[in-house]
Amino acid sequence: DAEITQSPRHKxxxxxxxxxxxxxxxxxxxxxFWYRQDLGHxxxxxHYSYGVQDTNKGEVSDGYSVSRSNTEDLPLTLExxxxxxxxxxxxxxxxxxxxEEKLFFGSGTQLSVL
Amino acid sequence: xxxxxxxxxxxFVQEKEAVTLDCTYDTSDPSYGLFWYKQPSSxxxxxxxxxxxxxxxxxxxxxxxxxxQKARKSANLVISASQLGDSAMxxxxxxxxxxxxxxxxxxxxxxxxxxxx
Numbered sequence: 001d002a003e004i005t006q007s008p009r010h011k012x013x014x015x016x017x018x019x020x021x022x023x024x025x026x027x028x029x030x031x032x033f034w035y036r037q038d039l040g041h042x043x044x045x046x047h048y049s050y051g052v053q054d055t056n057k058g059e060v061s062d063g064y065s066v067s068r069s070n071t072e073d074l075p076l077t078l079e080x081x082x083x084x085x086x087x088x089x090x091x092x093x094x095x096x097x098x099x100e101e102k103l104f105f106g107s108g109t110q111l112s113v114l
Numbered sequence: 115x116x117x118x119x120x121x122x123x124x125x126f127v128q129e130k131e132a133v134t135l136d137c138t139y140d141t142s143d144p145s146y147g148l149f150w151y152k153q154p155s156s157x158x159x160x161x162x163x164x165x166x167x168x169x170x171x172x173x174x175x176x177x178x179x180x181x182x183q184k185a186r187k188s189a190n191l192v193i194s195a196s197q198l199g200d201s202a203m204x205x206x207x208x209x210x211x212x213x214x215x216x217x218x219x220x221x222x223x224x225x226x227x228x229x230x231x
Contacts, residue, residue: 033218042223100147100166105159
């Protein structure tokens with residue numbers, strides 16, 4: 001079965017370190033998204049991509065970057081981790097750009113920045 | 115400005131009763147889609163139901179229905195015959211056809227539902 005997987009599930013890092021969170025989907029979806037979830041804020045969009053070599057900033061993109069070198073993967077990099085980036089990170093994908101297209105989510109990565 | 119507003123941080127409902135989770139949205143786009151997701155304590159995001167802005171009838175999926183009132187810009191989720199397994203966080207989300215963020219979903223802050231025996 002097609003799926004979307006995130007790794008690692010849990011990560012602890014130190015302030016100032018570079019961290020990369022992996023997202024891999026086998027749906028062959030063109031659209032991929034990164035969200036962060038914080039108590040009291042719901043899910044907020046960090047970056048998104050509509051295809052290979054395409055990346056776009058979302059609502060809370062400062063301190064994060066993504067790259068899309070193939071259809072399956074959209075890694076999220078924290079250039080210099082900060083305590084404010086402690087959060088649960090969700091990767092998602094969707095098939096097309098129709099209004100009715102739901103997002104398929106990964107299981108999330110719990111990141112703690114100490 | 116908040117595009118999706120969920121005014122109920124927490125809700126309680128007794129098993130087998132129906133419950134309504136509120137969601138209001140803000141958009142000037144004539145074309146949009148509304149979604150509800152469930153997030154149990156295990157953390158995964160589970161799609162429940164979708165309503166398009168041009169849909170004439172309210173969406174239904176099993177025990178879930180969406181009370182869509184376009185003029186009031188509300189898209190409340192109704193869960194009938196609540197079960198203990200319905201205890202979870204519920205998120206309302208919207209996709210706007212002309213959004214600057216393409217076809218990403220814009221989420222509300224969520225409502226935590228607890229179903230009691």
